[in-house]
Amino acid sequence: MPTPAQSPHVSQSNSMVSNHSKRSPARTSPTFEVSVVSPPSTTDVLVDRGFRGLAYVFAWLTIVLVCTILYEIGGHAFPAIQEYGLSFVTQSTWDANNAQFSVLPEIWGTLSSSLLALAIATFFGVFIAIFLTQDFLTPRVERVFTTIFELLAAIPSVVYGLWGIYIVIPTIRPIATWLHEHLGTIPFFSTPLSGPGLLPASLVLSIMILPTIAAVSRDAISAVPNQLREAAYGLGATRWQVIPGVVLRTASSGIFGAMVLGLGRALGETMALAMLIGNSNQVSLSLFSPANTLAALLANNFPEAGKVEEQALMFAALILLAITLGVNMIGTVIIDRTTRRLTGGTS
């Protein structure tokens, strides 16, 4: 039987006794019997009211700002809306000389390049997030990797564009050529890669949104309570049963949130896409054919646009805004549903 150095029992009661003898209770100090509580001061109340008022003002200002933007763009676009109406989104000519404008190829290009980039970035982003959170690395190495991935977000868009032109396109060209020659009957590979096009643009775009998706997914995954992981490990699950079965499942609404953020960024990305997508007004299923996006259309055509073209561009901007808002709303609904399904409506 081991014997510890001290007996806590004895020393504790000794100290209690000495306390009593030194300082007797409140009976000898009657001032303490008067309560010292007081209501909040006038300053406290004013500060609270002032802060609340300011918060209201700023909250409403945000809404006013969005409405003003919508009103301004809508106002400028109004003549074009009257002129082209629905045909603006169903046809594919952009001809300033004949004042014929429509953006179907741009809508198609915006959605396809963004969704393709989202698919690639989600795959790698979630993989990175798992790698950085599930004890694959020591905490120090985890921190180093996290910082490096976050640095990707700091690279300017135009640098990504140059990198795409000088590195990505030459790298994927042999693969694209092989795919076109051998599997050209599949619509996705039906045209040769001539340089800029949907695939290089999507690849670069996916790397641009990767830090967002990886970082937000990482937060969602590390917010999964350790108790749940322990529950699964305690049942005898292997790491590769715990991660998809419990960790990703519990983090799924957060990962959806990451995807919505990433998609929002991809839809609005302009510079790198204007450099890489090829700016060609055609709707094609081929990954290698040049395409165009709404943001790239705006960036390329605004500098030299006449009055009528400018109105059409404003209409295009309005459509881009609608797509972004729509995507965000659908995303919010999905996140809400997932959260409710997972918690059984308790929170």
Place this chain on the structure above:
Amino acid sequence: MLTLQKPHRHVETVIHSEVLIDCRIENLYYGDFRAIRDCDLSIERGKITAFIGPSGCGKSTVLRCMNRMNDLVQGFRIDGQIHFQGQDIYHPSVDPVAVRRHIGMVFQQPNPFAMSIYKNVAFGLKLNRVKDDIPGRVEDALRRAGLWDEVKDKLKSSALALSGGQQQRLCIARAIATEPQVLLMDEPCSALDPIATRRIEELMLQLKERYTIVIVTHNLHQAQRIADKTAFMYVDTSNSSRTGFLVEYADTHRLFNHPQQEYTLQYLRGEFS
């Protein structure tokens, strides 16, 4: 290697005072911190063994050693052996995952997965690649956990909508669905109200027929009510460290009424906590 064969559905004869887990921990470290020393005891088959002692004395740590849950903690290291049915579970050739499939665990906080009640119970069955009669096994486990009547009409709804006590019984059902031989319970009632606690205690007394149960508890009365054997651990604060050690291990009645060690006596009298 531990046998990976499925456990028997029925334990035919419970041989009393047969050692199922033989625990010989000399030292246990988290990094440089020595958390446990000198903890030797044998868990007997078919009995409820309780660990009592003050906070921070390492009761849970010892419990979590028995199914290698501590392997998930960075810097964990153990000197000594823990034999489960004669095999050292810390032997390099042993897969901790296989150990955990034989020795189930119930935690302090109810921790059902964010999925339906049914899927929670079926989770362990899926891990063990059980194919036949999963609905029957799920029902059986829920019945034995005393939860079936409350949830039979809402098996598809989320487990998180259940009350705390129901969630804990669900976690017990989840743990026993695969018929492990041992159930480790780490303060399973500390987050529950007295009524839910009483239900879990009744449940443990029923489950004892088929499983060997090891429980950590803060509640001395709980240990007296349910445990056949009780281990008292205390913490050694000499050398400005906090190292837990086993003080006394005996039949519950004997430990509470005729403690052999001065520490045990003082703790039971409530003279220190």
